[in-house]
Amino acid sequence: MSTPLIEARNVTKTFGGGLFDKSRTVALEDFSFKIDADNPSVTSIVGESGSGKTTLARLLLGLVAPTEGEVLYNGKNLENLSSRDRKQFLRDVQVIFQDPFEVYNPFYRIDHVLDTPIRNFGLAKTEKERKDLINEALEAVGIRPEEILGRFPHELSGGQRQRIMVARSLLLRPKLIIADEPVSMVDASLRATILGSLLRLNREFGISLIYITHDLTTAFQVSEDIMVFYRGSLAEAGDVDQVVRNPEHPYTRLLVGSIPLPDPDMPWEGERAIGRPAGELGEVGEKFCKFTDRCPFAMPMCVQSDPPLYHTHENRVSSCFLYRESPTIPMTEMTSIFRSSNRQGPVQDNVSFDALDAELEVSTESSSSASSNDD
Amino acid sequence: MVEETLSTEQTEVETDATLQVRDLHVYFHTAAGAVKAVNGVNFALKKGERFGLVGESGSGKSTIALSLLRLIKPPGRIEGGQVFLNGVDLVSLTEEEMRRKRLDEIALVAQGAMNSLNPVRRIRDQFMLAFQDHGIDVKRSGINDHIGDLLSRVGLSRDVADMFPHELSGGMKQRVCIALAISLSPSVIIADEPTSALDVVVQWQVMDTLRRVQEDLGASVILIGHDMGLMAQFVDRLGVMYAGRLVEIAKVKDMFGDPLHPYGQMLIASLPSLEVKQDRLQGIPGITPSLLNPPSGCPFHTRCPKMMEHCKTVTPVLQEVREDHWVACHLYEEAK
Ligand SMILES: Nc1ncnc2c1ncn2[C@@H]1O[C@H](COP(=O)(O)OP(=O)(O)OP(=O)(O)O)[C@@H](O)[C@H]1O
Ligand SMILES: Nc1ncnc2c1ncn2[C@@H]1O[C@H](COP(=O)(O)OP(=O)(O)OP(=O)(O)O)[C@@H](O)[C@H]1O
Ligand code: SF4
Ligand SMILES: [Mg+2]
Ligand SMILES: [Mg+2]
Numbered sequence: 161m162s163t164p165l166i167e168a169r170n171v172t173k174t175f176g177g178g179l180f181d182k183s184r185t186v187a188l189e190d191f192s193f194k195i196d197a198d199n200p201s202v203t204s205i206v207g208e209s210g211s212g213k214t215t216l217a218r219l220l221l222g223l224v225a226p227t228e229g230e231v232l233y234n235g236k237n238l239e240n241l242s243s244r245d246r247k248q249f250l251r252d253v254q255v256i257f258q259d260p261f262e263v264y265n266p267f268y269r270i271d272h273v274l275d276t277p278i279r280n281f282g283l284a285k286t287e288k289e290r291k292d293l294i295n296e297a298l299e300a301v302g303i304r305p306e307e308i309l310g311r312f313p314h315e316l317s318g319g320q321r322q323r324i325m326v327a328r329s330l331l332l333r334p335k336l337i338i339a340d341e342p343v344s345m346v347d348a349s350l351r352a353t354i355l356g357s358l359l360r361l362n363r364e365f366g367i368s369l370i371y372i373t374h375d376l377t378t379a380f381q382v383s384e385d386i387m388v389f390y391r392g393s394l395a396e397a398g399d400v401d402q403v404v405r406n407p408e409h410p411y412t413r414l415l416v417g418s419i420p421l422p423d424p425d426m427p428w429e430g431e432r433a434i435g436r437p438a439g440e441l442g443e444v445g446e447k448f449c450k451f452t453d454r455c456p457f458a459m460p461m462c463v464q465s466d467p468p469l470y471h472t473h474e475n476r477v478s479s480c481f482l483y484r485e486s487p488t489i490p491m492t493e494m495t496s497i498f499r500s501s502n503r504q505g506p507v508q509d510n511v512s513f514d515a516l517d518a519e520l521e522v523s524t525e526s527s528s529s530a531s532s533n534d535d
Numbered sequence: 536m537v538e539e540t541l542s543t544e545q546t547e548v549e550t551d552a553t554l555q556v557r558d559l560h561v562y563f564h565t566a567a568g569a570v571k572a573v574n575g576v577n578f579a580l581k582k583g584e585r586f587g588l589v590g591e592s593g594s595g596k597s598t599i600a601l602s603l604l605r606l607i608k609p610p611g612r613i614e615g616g617q618v619f620l621n622g623v624d625l626v627s628l629t630e631e632e633m634r635r636k637r638l639d640e641i642a643l644v645a646q647g648a649m650n651s652l653n654p655v656r657r658i659r660d661q662f663m664l665a666f667q668d669h670g671i672d673v674k675r676s677g678i679n680d681h682i683g684d685l686l687s688r689v690g691l692s693r694d695v696a697d698m699f700p701h702e703l704s705g706g707m708k709q710r711v712c713i714a715l716a717i718s719l720s721p722s723v724i725i726a727d728e729p730t731s732a733l734d735v736v737v738q739w740q741v742m743d744t745l746r747r748v749q750e751d752l753g754a755s756v757i758l759i760g761h762d763m764g765l766m767a768q769f770v771d772r773l774g775v776m777y778a779g780r781l782v783e784i785a786k787v788k789d790m791f792g793d794p795l796h797p798y799g800q801m802l803i804a805s806l807p808s809l810e811v812k813q814d815r816l817q818g819i820p821g822i823t824p825s826l827l828n829p830p831s832g833c834p835f836h837t838r839c840p841k842m843m844e845h846c847k848t849v850t851p852v853l854q855e856v857r858e859d860h861w862v863a864c865h866l867y868e869e870a871k
Contacts, residue, residue, distance in 0.1 A: 353818030430739030
């Protein structure tokens, strides 16, 4: 295998003061992960609010430095890249953030967000090229350029702002897009459109995607592999179909069981359904499973050490003592079980982009093209 | 066009309604012209009812929420219509009268509310400020107990009162916002995407909390959002917005089981499933119409697969075509 585009090696990120400071938060603990640029993949990250997902994204982007461990870009530590490598990194790895409002400067018009990368990376030689690039990117996310250009951020709806961020990352044709909740604020139809355009970048341009979300249904739809986080640690990872259909780790079971289904006849029981933790577990050791206090299956061994990663199936790992019969696998090898690591070349699937093409056509033609097929 | 809507849709007058919105128009006056964000919206909310508002991004849902509390800022303006809350038209109140209604009778958990808590103030102070604003004597004894009660009502420990926002998780902050919203026992609570940033386990906790306090208070709730799963599980009735208009209103079961408006049908059909991997991620083809120059006729006609000739020129009005099922579409014109 070639050098990964991005690799996190045993990274831990702690916020706040010293070891005994009560406000100290371990946002991410001993996590390892690789993205191989030659094997474009789509990986979802889900998990508890505050479990370290955004922290991981920020680490991979070099926006924060790990407290322990290192993040490598093409084998080189992100913290001391040459300025040339740094510039290439800033182009290769793009991000779409959770809260698009944060990214916008309220005093600049929306155009500025799109102009900046074009200028910084010299993407357009003429004014016409610049305009075409912007229009193309905006139309790809279903926005009418003349409608939003010239406006200020607060004059757009949440969903409109979020789509502009997707359009911005499309401009640069990077190798990896990290999308942190890119569609949490848009309607179901637009979710499909935006994720469809991201997926198309993956299939057609070989761009890898990391999709961070609370929406397990779209994670299931777009990704091959999924990672589930709980309080800064990986609870479970692997083949998305298996993890979502048949979760192993008790936290993943709770998570999947809490999905509100779009069917008023289905019950939504949430935590009520999974049951409460058992009683006394005995003395708590220095290390323990972080889910013990909520886990209905907790055993005395769960409070005496923290569970390693068990390799439960060909394409799955779970960090839970319920699977202690399975062999363990070191954290640094975790991504080797991913489906994306075990195939040659791009994903072979039957994802169709007709709908997207149709959409782009409709959007550029006049309204009269919508024909009547009903009398 | 305004008159037409007014005359036909007045039929939805509910005498026992807690909230009655009639022909509401809200525009943003930008340099490029008036953005018709809310363009003739009618609906009513029964006492204790949970009503959902879904629809396209940018279709005017948050604008409705802010307008109901008269919190629309320039260049936005309520151009016309009435909002009757317990029989009083909020649109005609003075600013001072309206200020007293907020929180007291109608409260909002705004989009992104949890990020708008003041970062340098303890949670207790945020309650105190809200109380002061309503002329409540915060020095009076028992006020701390009251704050503690509110926090425990939303499932938080009383100690949270002494904490700063950054010491709380997203779900906890969102519950603080709900506690703030219910602090003066309003009869209408509006929650604009209260859980879109939270994991589904916490989503369930927050919605369970909201449902419980709402039932205790006998308040009505308007839930705004994009999560159709959440809507299916939480609301009694659902309204679907498209380009500044409400195009369909139905009981939640009817909306999911038998949507009538072509947009409603396509929205429901675009929901991804957890069962089968779709071979295409399909949104609704086409682009949202401009709110600066809305198309003539039906706002959906530019994307509607069932469009007929007169859809391009005549605006369909919201009509009750089945019991409790309202739709604005020419396909159902004769159905009644
Ligand atoms: N700059 C910071 N200073 C202090 N603590 C932080 C900082 N950033 C994150 N944290 C803490 O680290 C933990 C992980 O936060 P993170 O934002 O990574 O979670 P997340 O999984 O993205 O959550 P969400 O699903 O709510 O977006 C949280 O406890 C958070 O409060
Ligand atoms: N201050 C403003 N100036 C100009 N236009 C505005 C302003 N605020 C909102 N708008 C426009 O009004 C329309 C309705 O916006 P609103 O925020 O109500 O939509 P929404 O339905 O809540 O969308 P979302 O689901 O994305 O939150 C949008 O087209 C938006 O661009
Ligand atoms: S009125 Fe016409 S264009 Fe509008 S939704 Fe109905 S059929 Fe489609
Ligand atoms: Mg996050
Ligand atoms: Mg909104």
